[in-house]
Amino acid sequence: VQLQASGGGLVQPGSSLRLSCAASGSALDDYVIAWFRQAPGKAREGVSCITTSGSNTEYTGSVKGRFTISRDNAKNMVYLQMNSLKPEDTAVYYCTADKWADCSRTVIPGNGNYHMDYSGKGTQVTVSS
Numbered sequence: 001v002q003l004q005a006s007g008g009g010l011v012q013p014g015s016s017l018r019l020s021c022a023a024s025g026s027a028l029d030d031y032v033i034a035w036f037r038q039a040p041g042k043a044r045e046g047v048s049c050i051t052t053s054g055s056n057t058e059y060t061g062s063v064k065g066r067f068t069i070s071r072d073n074a075k076n077m078v079y080l081q082m083n084s085l086k087p088e089d090t091a092v093y094y095c096t097a098d099k100w101a102d103c104s105r106t107v108i109p110g111n112g113n114y115h116m117d118y119s120g121k122g123t124q125v126t127v128s129s
Contacts, residue, residue: 003120
C-alpha cells in the first residue's frame with residue numbers, strides 16, 4: 001500500500017488543521033493506521049492510531065482531547081483533525097499502515113520506533129505566532 005499525507009501548514013497557536021492520508025495500491029480497510037510525528041532533534045513519536053474498522057482509536061497523552069483520528073474506508077482515506085494546536089505540535093507528521101499493529105502500543109511514550117510495515121512521505125506542521 002502506498003500512503004501520502006497532506007494538509008500540513010503554518011498556523012498560529014490555537015488554530016486547527018486536518019491532515020489527510022490517502023492510500024493507494026491496496027484496500028485500506030485491511031490496515032491499522034497510525035500517525036507518527038518527528039520534530040527536529042527529537043525522536044519519532046506515535047500520535048494516534050485507528051483500527052481497521054475504526055471502532056477503536058488511541059492517542060498519546062499530549063494530544064488527547066485535541067486531536068481526532070477517523071477513517072473512510074470507502075474513500076481509502078484516514079484523517080487527523082488537530083484542534084487547539086500548540087507550538088510543541090510542530091513536527092513532520094507521517095501516516096503509517098500495518099495489518100497487524102497493536103494500536104495501543106503505537107502511542108506509548110518512548111515507543112516511536114514501533115514497527116509499521118508502510119510509511120508515506122510526511123507533511124510539515126508548524127505552529128508559531
